[in-house]
Amino acid sequence: MFVEALLTGITLGGMYALVAMGLTLQYGVARIMNLSYGEILVAAAFAVFWLFTAAGLNPLLGLVLIVPAALLVSWLIYRILLLPLVQRAKTRDALEVDSILATFGLLFVVQGVMLVLFGGAYYSYSFLAIPVNVFGVTIAANRLLALAFAAVIGLALYLGLTRTRAGTALRAVAVDPVSAQLVAIDVRAAAAIAFALGGALVASGGVLVSMFLTFNANIGVVFTMKALIIVIMGGVGNMLGALVAGLILGLTETFVATWIDPGLTLAATYTIFLIILLVRPQGLFGRSGR
Amino acid sequence: MTRRFRILAAALAVGLAGTLSLAAPNQALAQDKIKIGYAISKTGPNAGGANITQIPNYQLWVKELNDKGGLMIGGKRVPVEVIEYDDRSNSEEAVRAVERLITQDKVDLLLPPWGTGLNLAVGPVFNKYGYPQLTFSAVTDQAPALVKRWPNSFWFLGTSAQYIDALVDLLSKQQKAGKINGTVAMISVADGFGIDLSKAARDGLTKAGFKLAMDKSYPIGTQDMSPLISEAQRSGADTFIAFSYPPDTVAINDQSKVASFAPKVMFTGVGTGFPLFPQRFGANVEGIMSLGGWDPNNAGTTEYRKKHVAMHSRDPDYWGSQLGYVSLQMLEQAVERVGKIDREAIIKQLQTGTFDTVLGKIKLVDNMPPKGTYAYIGQWQNGLFTGIAPDGANMKPMVIPKPAWK
Numbered sequence: 001m002f003v004e005a006l007l008t009g010i011t012l013g014g015m016y017a018l019v020a021m022g023l024t025l026q027y028g029v030a031r032i033m034n035l036s037y038g039e040i041l042v043a044a045a046f047a048v049f050w051l052f053t054a055a056g057l058n059p060l061l062g063l064v065l066i067v068p069a070a071l072l073v074s075w076l077i078y079r080i081l082l083l084p085l086v087q088r089a090k091t092r093d094a095l096e097v098d099s100i101l102a103t104f105g106l107l108f109v110v111q112g113v114m115l116v117l118f119g120g121a122y123y124s125y126s127f128l129a130i131p132v133n134v135f136g137v138t139i140a141a142n143r144l145l146a147l148a149f150a151a152v153i154g155l156a157l158y159l160g161l162t163r164t165r166a167g168t169a170l171r172a173v174a175v176d177p178v179s180a181q182l183v184a185i186d187v188r189a190a191a192a193i194a195f196a197l198g199g200a201l202v203a204s205g206g207v208l209v210s211m212f213l214t215f216n217a218n219i220g221v222v223f224t225m226k227a228l229i230i231v232i233m234g235g236v237g238n239m240l241g242a243l244v245a246g247l248i249l250g251l252t253e254t255f256v257a258t259w260i261d262p263g264l265t266l267a268a269t270y271t272i273f274l275i276i277l278l279v280r281p282q283g284l285f286g287r288s289g290r
Numbered sequence: 291m292t293r294r295f296r297i298l299a300a301a302l303a304v305g306l307a308g309t310l311s312l313a314a315p316n317q318a319l320a321q322d323k324i325k326i327g328y329a330i331s332k333t334g335p336n337a338g339g340a341n342i343t344q345i346p347n348y349q350l351w352v353k354e355l356n357d358k359g360g361l362m363i364g365g366k367r368v369p370v371e372v373i374e375y376d377d378r379s380n381s382e383e384a385v386r387a388v389e390r391l392i393t394q395d396k397v398d399l400l401l402p403p404w405g406t407g408l409n410l411a412v413g414p415v416f417n418k419y420g421y422p423q424l425t426f427s428a429v430t431d432q433a434p435a436l437v438k439r440w441p442n443s444f445w446f447l448g449t450s451a452q453y454i455d456a457l458v459d460l461l462s463k464q465q466k467a468g469k470i471n472g473t474v475a476m477i478s479v480a481d482g483f484g485i486d487l488s489k490a491a492r493d494g495l496t497k498a499g500f501k502l503a504m505d506k507s508y509p510i511g512t513q514d515m516s517p518l519i520s521e522a523q524r525s526g527a528d529t530f531i532a533f534s535y536p537p538d539t540v541a542i543n544d545q546s547k548v549a550s551f552a553p554k555v556m557f558t559g560v561g562t563g564f565p566l567f568p569q570r571f572g573a574n575v576e577g578i579m580s581l582g583g584w585d586p587n588n589a590g591t592t593e594y595r596k597k598h599v600a601m602h603s604r605d606p607d608y609w610g611s612q613l614g615y616v617s618l619q620m621l622e623q624a625v626e627r628v629g630k631i632d633r634e635a636i637i638k639q640l641q642t643g644t645f646d647t648v649l650g651k652i653k654l655v656d657n658m659p660p661k662g663t664y665a666y667i668g669q670w671q672n673g674l675f676t677g678i679a680p681d682g683a684n685m686k687p688m689v690i691p692k693p694a695w696k
Contacts, residue, residue, distance in 0.1 A: 138549050257518065
């Protein structure tokens with residue numbers, strides 16, 4: 001029973017981490033508090049649903065199409081919608097407030113388009129809903145896949161950000177956008193790349209969770225909230241932090257549901273969130289005193 | 291740190307605020323029109339249900355009316371004009387919109403919003419201005435008391451007790467026949483529907499001598515059902531009951547299939563009768579039970595289903611949809627019998643008249659369809675969500691055990 005709860009928790013946590021990683025890039029590096037984040041995730045879910053049911057395209061192939069498309073669209077959103085805000089913002093705080101308002105508007109645009117195209121009804125399809133036996137525990141293959149993606153993307157981006165020159169530049173922008181310019185980093189280009197990468201990540205999350213979650217045009221905010229909690233818990237801008245925080249939440253929810261009461265999962269989630277905020281306000285992996 | 295809190299607070303506010311109204315009223319008034327208004331959840335958490343059960347019925351009915359030339363009033367057909375607002379799944383918004391429909395848009399008739407909560411919220415407004423309120427997506431044990439307080443309110447889906455009585459009766463018979471072991475595992479969503487139904491079921495099942503080996507509730511929006519399904523599997527129960535919402539209903543069945551959890555009786559909540567369900571699970575739906583259900587031999591509902599599919603390219607919901615259409619048919623006939631927009635007389639007519647509907651002749655008792663009008667419990671049989679209880683001529687026998695997952 002313990003192994004079962006552990007594995008189920010890790011799978012759920014992997015999904016949470018996957019959903020949150022894009023936001024940590026967008027918020028941590030590009031400094032855009034993207035409130036339309038969940039809507040982009042749901043849009044990717046709708047896109048793969050449409051490709052799968054109308055064109056019969058395998059969702060994994062859909063991933064190959066949708067992720068680059070999301071990268072491009074996010075880059076365009078940054079260049080067209082957000083860059084003017086970045087240029088006129090006097091301080092980082094001003095940019096965050098402006099970006100909240102702008103992406104709040106974007107939320108309705110994306111949601112409105114989805115409502116027009118698909119209506120408000122629930123959608124769901126079955127893909128890879130086959131049992132896989134892991135250490136004697138039966139888990140759905142699609143959930144394992146989401147976990148694997150979260151782990152691979154999380155580690156790859158962590159290594160990319162810490163071990164490569166481009167990654168170091170991105171981190172420099174996250175730490176201090178003004179000083180980064182002094183060492184010849186093109187801050188605007190770096191932020192645009194981070195925002196676009198974040199968009200690509202959230203789209204991959206949308207494709208993967210659409211394989212096992214039922215969605216409609218209105219549920220984006222659920223994912224935005226979860227992602228925000230994980231990002232703040234893990235430390236803003238830290239990929240590894242998002243991965244660990246996601247796993248902590250997934251394990252907590254599953255352990256509480258298994259041994260205490262499923263009705264208390266939300267309470268447990270927020271208790272942990274509060275404790276971490278009190279003990280480490282900068283997040284688990286966040287830098288203090290920036 | 292304070293900045294983070296501020297941002298979190300802003301985001302929370304956004305989450306609570308939900309979405310802004312997108313719908314706008316259609317056109318200015320003209321004397322020779324009947325204005326029908328409604329506020330419904332086009333966005334927000336209720337939109338999923340409203341878009342399956344309610345909005346398609348409104349659209350179908352209005353189109354049929356206007357194809358005929360409109361409502362027959364005083365010997366001539368008067369076209370119908372619709373004014374629609376989005377209540378954003380928010381009760382204050384729904385109350386405001388309904389008041390606006392009455393006082394500013396001056397609609398002749400109102401159609402109800404979606405769900406128990408919103409119907410209870412707008413009830414006083416409907417009552418204050420004397421508009422008939424024909425609800426068909428609200429289940430509440432308060433219905434008989436509400437009818438006394440608001441004689442203008444009609445409750446086509448009835449009370450939670452009626453469903454639980456039918457379910458317990460059905461299970462008792464199976465237990466007496468030795469088909470099930472009398473141990474039940476029950477889970478429910480911690481929200482209106484789940485709380486009401488699970489409370490009634492807890493009392494009903496215990497009274498009938500069933501043992502509840504598991505009785506747990508989970509928060510709305512739970513994204514992983516596997517701990518609950520594992521516990522149900524370990525509990526030794528061979529009857530599994532879930533009072534769940536559509537996303538959970540899909541997740542519960544999905545997880546049960548993955549875990550090869552196939553109890554003899556499998557009962558899941560809202561969404562089991564949605565067109566999405568057979569699309570998602572194919573032949574695996576066979577034997578799964580839920581609320582509602584259709585009579586496969588009823589020509590009226592078969593015809594209604596055809597019209598619904600022709601207009602919306604999907605099946606109706608097999609619980610509330612047919613009653614929604616019935617309520618609209620009754621409203622139409624009541625107005626035409628009265629011959630003018632005299633809402634008091636229309637309410638009187640609805641309370642006392644006998645109406646021709648797709649479910650046959652219906653005369654309401656205490657503003658609710660009497661027992662036997664429609665199925666309370668249904669089961670997927672041969673690709674149709676078929677009514678199996680309460681006992682009656684048009685009910686099919688229950689299939690037990692549920693076939694194993696394929």
